[in-house]
Amino acid sequence: MIIDRDSVAVAMEDLDESAFYREGNRRVFRAMRRIFERGGVVEAVAVADELQSSGDLEAVGGSAYLARLVGAVPHTASFSQHCSIIREKATLRRLIESATDIIDDAYTSPAGEVSEALDRAEQRIFEIAGMERRGGFVRVKELVAESLTGIDRRMKTPGMVTGTPTGIDSLDNLTAGFQKSDLIVLAGRPSMGKTALALNMALHVAISRRMPVAIFSLEMSREALVQRMLCSESKVDHSHVRIGRLNDEEYDRLARGAGHLHTAPIWIDDTPVLAPIELRAKLRRLIADSEAGDVGLVIIDYLQLMTGSRRTENRQQEISDISRALKAISRETSVPVMALSQLSRAPERRDDSRPRLSDLRESGAIEQDADVVLFIYREEMHSKPEEIQEKNLQGKAELIIGKQRNGPTGRVDLFFHKEFTTFREIDRRREEAGAAL
Structure with missing residues (x-):
């Protein structure tokens, strides 16, 4: 670096001081970095002056040691x-x-x-x-062919779902499925059905598409989660299962559903206290498992229950760190990661209680880091009994695409079968045709 200026930028990108074993060499590198950051020329005299100013020159071995460093490198061709x-x-x-x-x-x-x-x-x-794992520049010509191949494939099959399908056709049409390396945030106020909707998607991905799903459940136990999935898949009233009052038909449906679930490639981790670095390690171990294969979807329930990898008194900063880490995990593993998230109380204080991006709880970083932000909203949860009946709101839900980095925003109408904890898409054309008769 001292004898070749072009080598300095390469070293500053490729190395840090911890890469050097000797403390003296670490101090020399720190001095070079300070000169480089100021825009100065990194050469022997400047480095010696910088070390002298910081009181490190004698500690590294003096000017004689710097001279030996320069003399030890015959050329820079193999830098x-x-x-x-x-x-x-x-x-x-x-x-x-x-x-x-x-x-x-x-x-x-x-x-x-x-x-x-x-x-x-x-x-x-x-x-x-x-x-x-280090990133770096890739010349665009190396990426153009790959991009054109993808475009050609989509042109041959217009409307093709290129990512992980959710089982909600209108959502898949708007997003083309959940894309690899995307961070998807599914947000809503308590009791809106975030977990139910996420599990519906997990069942579709794992059972209908045979794609592995990883679920990190920080709120519910794995037993409770499986019971929910079982009722959803079997279309059996969850309350009947909870109290053990099942008729023969319900039990038969439950047995068939259990068969489907038994072979589903779903992995559940219900560790209640989890940091992003631990989640990453567990996910990498699962991906390395030959039985799991290519994971189609990762679900985290829910983001605000995670703990940061570093101590901080500021909860907002901690959530920002977690959000950024989840985005990094999705990119590193090339798997869509869907994190469930709470909303602030702001919607309840507005006349229109539909959620907005500004309602994401505890951090604006969630909005920035997410590639897709989905809101689940049920107006009946904010309405009086007479309003629910008058407006026919019971069970009706909206899945709002509040943000999509590479596509449009929009809304999908759903119906929530509370007894089965299951969402289904509402066919508006069929409803309108029925109303016209």
Whole structure:
């Protein structure tokens, strides 16, 4: 870097000070970075002056050490290769450090906490793996052919759902399905049916499309979740199952539904306290599982129950960090991630209680990070009994596309069968034709 200015920018992108083993070399690199950030020329005299100013010159070995560094590099033709070697050695050192920590953890972990120790070990390894994945420029000509292939495919089959289908045709027509690497936020006030709708989508993806689904349930236990899915798939009243009062026909339907669910590629994790880095480790482990194959959808219920990976007194900042991490996970894994989210009380204080993007609770970052924002809204939940009857609101719901980064916004009309915790799409044309008779 000191003898070739062009190498400086490469090093600043490829390396950081932690990549160097010797503390002296770390200090030299820090000095070079400060010069580079000021727009100065990184050469031997400037680096020596910078180290002198920071009081680090003698600590690194003085000007003589800098001279030896310059003399040790005969040419810069293989600079990128040297950077790669430095990164690899740094990764191996991190691996050694983590292995030592894992050994210590294994010796000191109390009885009964083996799974927690395994999670910590896995998390450490995945952190190192994540540091190795680096992005960079790709020339557009290398991407054009791939883009044209996708366009040609869509032209041959107009209206084709290119992503993961949700089972709601009008939503799929507007979004072309949930796309790989997208973060989808499904938001609503309590009791609107967020979990029910998410599980309906999960069942369609897993049973009808045979695509694996991962569900992280921070609110409900896996037993309660499966019971909901079973009632939804079987069209059996959830309250009858809860109190154990089933007639023969309902039990038969439940048995058939259990058969469908038994073979469905759905994985559930009901860890109640979960940080993005732990979710990422669990998801990567699932994706690596040959039985799971390509995961079609990840569901998180719900975002505000997650904990941040770093301590902060500001809950809004913590939610922002979680939202950004979920978007990074969706991109890294090339899987659509749908996070359920609470809304603030603002809709209840307005005449029109339909949710807006500004209602997303605790952070505007959710709106920024999400590729698609869906709101589930049931007017009956904000209406008096006489209004529900007068306006015929019972069961009627709206799925509002409040944001779509690569497509239109819009609305889909749904009907909520509360007893089955199931949503179905309303065919407006059929309803209007029936009303005209």
